[in-house]
Amino acid sequence: MADLSINLAGIKSPNPFWLASAPPTNSGYQVQRAFEAGWGGAVWKTLGDPILNVSSRFAAVSFNGQRVAGFNNIELITDRPLEVNLKEIYETKKRFPDHAIIASVMVEPQQEKWHEIIKRIEAVGVDGYELNFGCPHGMAERGMGAASGQVPELVEKQTYWAKEAASKPVIVKLTPNITDITVTAEAAVRGGADAISMINTINSLAGVDIHSWNTIPHVGGKGAHGGYCGPAVKPIALNMVAECARNPRIGLPISGIGGISNWQDAVEFLLMGSTGVQICTAAMHHGFRIVEDMIEGLSNYLDEKGIASVMDIVGKSVPRYSDWGNLDLNYKVVARINNDICINCNKCHIACEDTSHQCIDMLKDESGISFLRVREEDCVGCNLCSIVCPADGAIDMIELTNELPPMTWNERQAYLGGIENESVDFAK
Amino acid sequence: MSMTSPLKDELELNFQEAERGLSQREALEEANRCLYCYDAPCIQACPTGIDIPTFIKKIASGNYKGSARTIMTANPVGASCARVCPTEELCEGACVLNHSTKPIMIGNLQRYSTDWAIQNKQALFKAGKKNGKKVAIVGSGPAGLSAARELALLGYSVTIFEAEKNPGGLNTYGIVSFRLPQRISYWEVEQVKSLDVEIKTNTRVGLDVSADQLIGEFDAVILAIGMSSVPKLGIEGEDLAGVYDAIDFVKATKTGAISDEFIGKKMAVIGAGNTAIDAATCSVRLGAEQVAIIYRRTQKEMTAYDFEFEFAKQEGVGFHWLTAPSRILADESGHVTGIECMKMVLSEPGEDGRSRPVPISGSEFVIPVDGVIRAIGQSRYIGLIEQFGIKHDDGVVMLEADSYKTSNEKVFACGDVIFGKGQGEAMVVSAAQQGKDTAYEIDLTIMGEAVDIA
Numbered sequence: 009m010a011d012l013s014i015n016l017a018g019i020k021s022p023n024p025f026w027l028a029s030a031p032p033t034n035s036g037y038q039v040q041r042a043f044e045a046g047w048g049g050a051v052w053k054t055l056g057d058p059i060l061n062v063s064s065r066f067a068a069v070s071f072n073g074q075r076v077a078g079f080n081n082i083e084l085i086t087d088r089p090l091e092v093n094l095k096e097i098y099e100t101k102k103r104f105p106d107h108a109i110i111a112s113v114m115v116e117p118q119q120e121k122w123h124e125i126i127k128r129i130e131a132v133g134v135d136g137y138e139l140n141f142g143c144p145h146g147m148a149e150r151g152m153g154a155a156s157g158q159v160p161e162l163v164e165k166q167t168y169w170a171k172e173a174a175s176k177p178v179i180v181k182l183t184p185n186i187t188d189i190t191v192t193a194e195a196a197v198r199g200g201a202d203a204i205s206m207i208n209t210i211n212s213l214a215g216v217d218i219h220s221w222n223t224i225p226h227v228g229g230k231g232a233h234g235g236y237c238g239p240a241v242k243p244i245a246l247n248m249v250a251e252c253a254r255n256p257r258i259g260l261p262i263s264g265i266g267g268i269s270n271w272q273d274a275v276e277f278l279l280m281g282s283t284g285v286q287i288c289t290a291a292m293h294h295g296f297r298i299v300e301d302m303i304e305g306l307s308n309y310l311d312e313k314g315i316a317s318v319m320d321i322v323g324k325s326v327p328r329y330s331d332w333g334n335l336d337l338n339y340k341v342v343a344r345i346n347n348d349i350c351i352n353c354n355k356c357h358i359a360c361e362d363t364s365h366q367c368i369d370m371l372k373d374e375s376g377i378s379f380l381r382v383r384e385e386d387c388v389g390c391n392l393c394s395i396v397c398p399a400d401g402a403i404d405m406i407e408l409t410n411e412l413p414p415m416t417w418n419e420r421q422a423y424l425g426g427i428e429n430e431s432v433d434f435a436k
Numbered sequence: 437m438s439m440t441s442p443l444k445d446e447l448e449l450n451f452q453e454a455e456r457g458l459s460q461r462e463a464l465e466e467a468n469r470c471l472y473c474y475d476a477p478c479i480q481a482c483p484t485g486i487d488i489p490t491f492i493k494k495i496a497s498g499n500y501k502g503s504a505r506t507i508m509t510a511n512p513v514g515a516s517c518a519r520v521c522p523t524e525e526l527c528e529g530a531c532v533l534n535h536s537t538k539p540i541m542i543g544n545l546q547r548y549s550t551d552w553a554i555q556n557k558q559a560l561f562k563a564g565k566k567n568g569k570k571v572a573i574v575g576s577g578p579a580g581l582s583a584a585r586e587l588a589l590l591g592y593s594v595t596i597f598e599a600e601k602n603p604g605g606l607n608t609y610g611i612v613s614f615r616l617p618q619r620i621s622y623w624e625v626e627q628v629k630s631l632d633v634e635i636k637t638n639t640r641v642g643l644d645v646s647a648d649q650l651i652g653e654f655d656a657v658i659l660a661i662g663m664s665s666v667p668k669l670g671i672e673g674e675d676l677a678g679v680y681d682a683i684d685f686v687k688a689t690k691t692g693a694i695s696d697e698f699i700g701k702k703m704a705v706i707g708a709g710n711t712a713i714d715a716a717t718c719s720v721r722l723g724a725e726q727v728a729i730i731y732r733r734t735q736k737e738m739t740a741y742d743f744e745f746e747f748a749k750q751e752g753v754g755f756h757w758l759t760a761p762s763r764i765l766a767d768e769s770g771h772v773t774g775i776e777c778m779k780m781v782l783s784e785p786g787e788d789g790r791s792r793p794v795p796i797s798g799s800e801f802v803i804p805v806d807g808v809i810r811a812i813g814q815s816r817y818i819g820l821i822e823q824f825g826i827k828h829d830d831g832v833v834m835l836e837a838d839s840y841k842t843s844n845e846k847v848f849a850c851g852d853v854i855f856g857k858g859q860g861e862a863m864v865v866s867a868a869q870q871g872k873d874t875a876y877e878i879d880l881t882i883m884g885e886a887v888d889i890a
Contacts, residue, residue: 072496073468351532358474370475398471399536 010310011317012303014048016283017177017203017261019136021108023048024274024318025302028265028286029112029138029181031083032296036096040103045296046303049108051286052097054085054140055125056114059147061087067214067225069240078240079289080214082225082232084146085114090128098132110179114140114147117156119169126173136176138263139167139201141192142183142208144235154208157183160195167199177202179263182248184210184241189248190255197258204252205263205286207245209235238289242267246280253281253326270298271305278318279325333418340408341389343368343382349402352378356393356403364392447694450721454614455519458541463548467495470540473532478542481530483861483869484511488527492545504553505560507546512585512628512872513578515550515620516607517865518543522741526865554623563631567591569882572654574641574820577605578864579851580660581628582871583878588631590879595654596633599640601691605662606852606864609687612714614721618690647823651846656878659824659833659842659849660871663814669706673764674810678772682707682715682811689718699723701806704775705753706730706761708738712811713745716753719809727753728803732760732780732793758782760793762800764808774802814852821853832856840874841881850874 012023026049027033027042034053042050061084069078086093101109111134115121126137140147141157148155156162163180170178180196182189184207193204211233215224223231245266252258264282268274269290277285290298306318315321345356345368357380360368367386372378382393394403458466470492478488487506494503507514523529523543531539553560569592573580576598584594602608607621629635639645641661650657666681668674682705688695703719705712708731719727729748731738734757738745756777763776779799782791816831826842826849827834833842833849840848850870854860860870 073464351535352473352477353471353532354474354476355471 010307010315011319012048012307012310013317014284014319016263017136017179019049019108019110019177019179019203020106021048021135021284022106023303024278024284024306025299026050026108026110026263026284026286027291027296028288029054029110029140030288030292031081032288032291034086035088036100039096039100039109042291042296042299043100043104043107046299047107047296049110049135049284051110051112051138052093052134054112054114054143055090055093055129056085056152058087058089059084062227064225064227067234068238069214071240076238076289076293078212078214078236079238079292080212080225080234080236081209082145082227082234085112085140085143090125094128094132097129097134101133108135110134110136110138112138112140112181113170114143114152116150116152117162117166119165119172122166122169123173126170130173130175134176136179136202137170137174138179138181138205139170140181140208141166142181142206144183144185144209144211145233154183154185157181157192157208158186160192163192163195164199167196167201171200179203179205181208181265182206183208184244184248184266188251190251190258193252193255193258193260197260201260203261203263203283204258205265206248206252207241207266209237210241210244212236237267238293239267239269242269242273246276249277249282250280250326250329253323254329271302271309274302274306275309275321278321279323280329281323281326283319283322331418333421334416336414336416337420338410338412338415340410341405342384342387342408343389343391343393344384344404344406345380345382345393346402346404347379349399350380351399351402352380353398354380355396355398356380359392359396364388364390368393444694444696447696447699447721447723450723451613451689451694453617457551458544458548463495463545466541466545467492469533470496471532477530477532478527478540481526482510483526483863483865484514484517484872485869486510486514486527486546488542491549492540492542495545495549500549500552501556501558501560503549504558507549508553508560508627511865511868512582513607513621513624513864513868514546515554515624516578516611516616517868518546518550519616519620520607520611521863521865522743524743525741550620554620559630560627561585561589561631564589564591566593567883569593569655570595570653571656571658571878572597572650573658573660574650575605575660575662575851575853576603576625576635576637577660577662577851577867578607579662579867579871579874580605580658581624582868583658583660583850583875584633584871585628585631586872586875587878588628588633590875592879594631594633596635597639597641597645597650598635598637601638603635603637609690610683610711610714612686612718612721613690614717615714642820642823647820647825651824651844655846655882657824657847658871658874658878659821659826659847659853660851660867660874661817661820662852663855664817665815666711666810666812667815669761669810669812671761671763673766673772674808676764676766676770676772678766678807679764680715680807680809682711682809683814685809686711686714686718689722695722698807700725702726702728702804703807703809704728704730704761704803704805705809705811707811707813708733708740708755709811709813710740710744711814712809713740713748713753715809715811716748717751719807720751720753726805727751728756728805729753730756730759730761730775730777730803732758733782733791734758737782737790756803758793760795761808762795765802772805772807774804775808776800776802817853829857832859835859840870840877845881848874848878 029051065083071077143153147153180201261283264277265286367383491503491506527542528539604621705716758780765774778795780793818831851867
């Protein structure tokens with residue numbers, strides 16, 4: 009069996025599955041239940057000056073009957089006194105010494121505030137800290153969370169102040185509510201962070217009730233933006249992880265967060281440069297027990313691939329992620345329909361005909377039986393038909409051989425630039 | 437009589453609709469499973485061409501009224517058809533998911549949408565602007581109602597003449613309540629009536645009003661009179677009080693209080709079509725202790741739909757294949773005591789292409805029964821057809837090729853009255869489409885081709 013244990017910037021845990029700082033890690037009772045279920049670590053619900061919460065707090069987005077495709081919350085950081093949380097952290101760590109407990113922290117952007125809270129947490133013993141620079145709602149209106157996480161100077165300074173007081177690794181949790189997340193990631197590097205985690209939730213309004221015209225959720229008829237997470241945000245999170253992972257000026261371990269619902273999602277994050285993952289929505293949807301399949305699925309995957317340790321797959325796909333200008337313009341795929349598998353729903357035809365390149369024909373054979381065929385000469389290899397196809401294996405994207413050597417846009421422009429310069433020279 | 441004989445009010449419960457409709461959640465999940473095929477084969481397989489992916493998509497989006505409208509636009513008796521269509525032979529049989537997972541429950545989804553419209557008292561259509569033309573329709577069954585609906589939308593003044601007390605024809609009187617409650621048929625009738633269609637019930641054409649009168653007073657007449665009673669078996673004892681016509685037998689369960697006279701009785705049903713199944717399952721639900729279907733051919737030749745056959749078996753109906761009745765026996769006071777049958781053997785196919793059953797001599801045996809129900813097909817309203825002076829073949833009205841025109845240019849016919857002799861279809865859904873097509877043909881005949889502005 010593969011070794012699932014990880015070491016993220018010195019923080020060790022028996023597996024890469026941590027609960028993210030959120031409602032599931034609100035108390036010692038919950039975190040201990042999670043550890044019993046098999047979770048490798050937990051980032052405690054953000055510690056700070058206890059706040060007041062509102063009711064209601066959560067909302068979810070369903071898609072075609074699938075519940076919790078996306079999840080939205082307006083809950084703030086912990087509403088429990090710091091000493092209660094610290095006592096429970098102490099008890100939990102004592103009961104589960106091999107599991108990772110990371111304290112999420114958020115205070116006002118002042119050096120003494122950071123020193124004071126880190127010192128108090130140090131006293132009970134945690135495996136690391138996660139600085140919450142991401143919470144997008146409520147706390148941001150008070151200059152904390154995402155509000156400070158969007159200002160690179162504040163990220164750098166606060167990281168520095170936390171590091172001044174901390175003896176354990178400091179993870180900086182980044183907000184996605186920013187144009188380029190690598191800018192704040194680099195600020196965390198300058199502040200001395202040991203690792204970064206991403207993404208926190210995305211500014212969101214889950215919906216509007218079309219009958220009452222209230223926001224979803226609403227608090228007595230009034231709403232405010234929340235933070236969006238769950239399966240719907242995974243592609244956004246994965247890109248941000250990848251952008252940080254491939255940026256040579258960052259070079260820190262990454263704790264990946266955002267819509268991870270199962271072991272396959274986790275593998276994707278690991279391949280794209282996460283050393284471990286944090287999960288919340290999936291647990292909120294199904295309970296802590298889901299981690300059993302995550303652990304087993306990951307373990308089976310590694311065994312089937314003959315990989316000894318989960319750490320061996322971290323970042324393996326990062327070199328394959330680049331800029332558009334580095335993609336080969338001469339690479340060519342086309343769609344091919346396997347008529348023996350095709351069930352003739354014609355979804356590929358109408359998708360291609362109406363919205364892509366009009367190259368899938370609906371035909372009838374000599375006995376009048378309908379079939380679909382791709383005119384390969386007109387196919388641009390966009391993938392749309394294979395995306396909408398409901399019959400697994402009915403459409404393959406076939407790689408065509410090309411006599412032309414690979415040529416990227418950047419190479420092409422460099423080459424054309426050369427010709428232009430020559431022609432200018434010639435004109436002289 | 438059995439000690440556990442059900443009480444009379446329990447019998448009433450037996451005639452409540454057997455299958456429960458989908459819950460909102462079930463409907464939503466099923467609707468979302470639909471692939472929303474383009475040029476979908478389910479549409480092609482529906483005789484009325486309901487845009488099935490569209491009505492299902494509308495369930496998924498919560499547009500229930502639009503969904504019901506999509507259904508009822510194509511099929512004016514779409515709520516009944518949701519319950520009685522042989523969907524596995526039509527839409528569901530054509531579903532592309534038969535090739536990958538399992539077909540969409542199209543019938544149940546159709547029922548969901550139309551039930552919603554019924555429960556929410558939706559009026560789905562408005563009459564068209566009156567064009568001054570009048571059409572008489574004889575019969576308010578699926579074909580007549582569908583023709584009326586389409587003509588009303590096109591602006592015709594439509595009068596339906598119905599011999600029965602209530603409109604709806606087969607859907608009101610001929611299909612067992614536990615499969616098709618009367619209120620469904622009545623809702624479809626109301627939808628048509630709301631388009632200013634007048635329905636004259638208790639009005640028998642040929643008796644209360646003559647065929648000539650209709651031909652003289654209306655611009656066109658549609659004969660949608662369906663079929664008549666079950667013919668006699670031609671055997672000894674069939675005039676006994678305990679021998680029933682299956683059509684009347686089913687109708688009795690839909691028109692008055694449920695009878696308790698069959699509790700604990702043994703019943704035989706002669707024939708193996710859908711009406712025979714209805715009569716047999718009705719008998720079971722009336723409390724009969726034993727119900728046997730007697731059929732002179734085999735299960736293979738049986739004309740009942742597979743799902744009907746399955747339903748009958750589930751209800752506990754027994755089957756005697758290759759068996760034909762030869763005599764109905766009674767005691768001295770005239771009560772049926774048994775039915776004498778002969779075993780049959782199938783020989784070479786006859787003119788109709790079906791193997792002919794031939795009796796095995798000396799194979800007589802008696803099945804003890806208390807009652808016998810005839811369900812060997814239906815006779816025709818030949819007298820009425822002849823009053824209209826139109827050509828027919830044994831009561832099957834003959835039509836011009838690719839048309840619903842009879843030999844009288846003002847008289848059209850559709851539904852069961854044109855079914856038989858290699859013509860037409862027996863399904864409710866086919867009758868609905870014929871009614872629509874008849875309406876379009878009348879419009880074309882009376883109003884002429886639409887002027888091509890271009």
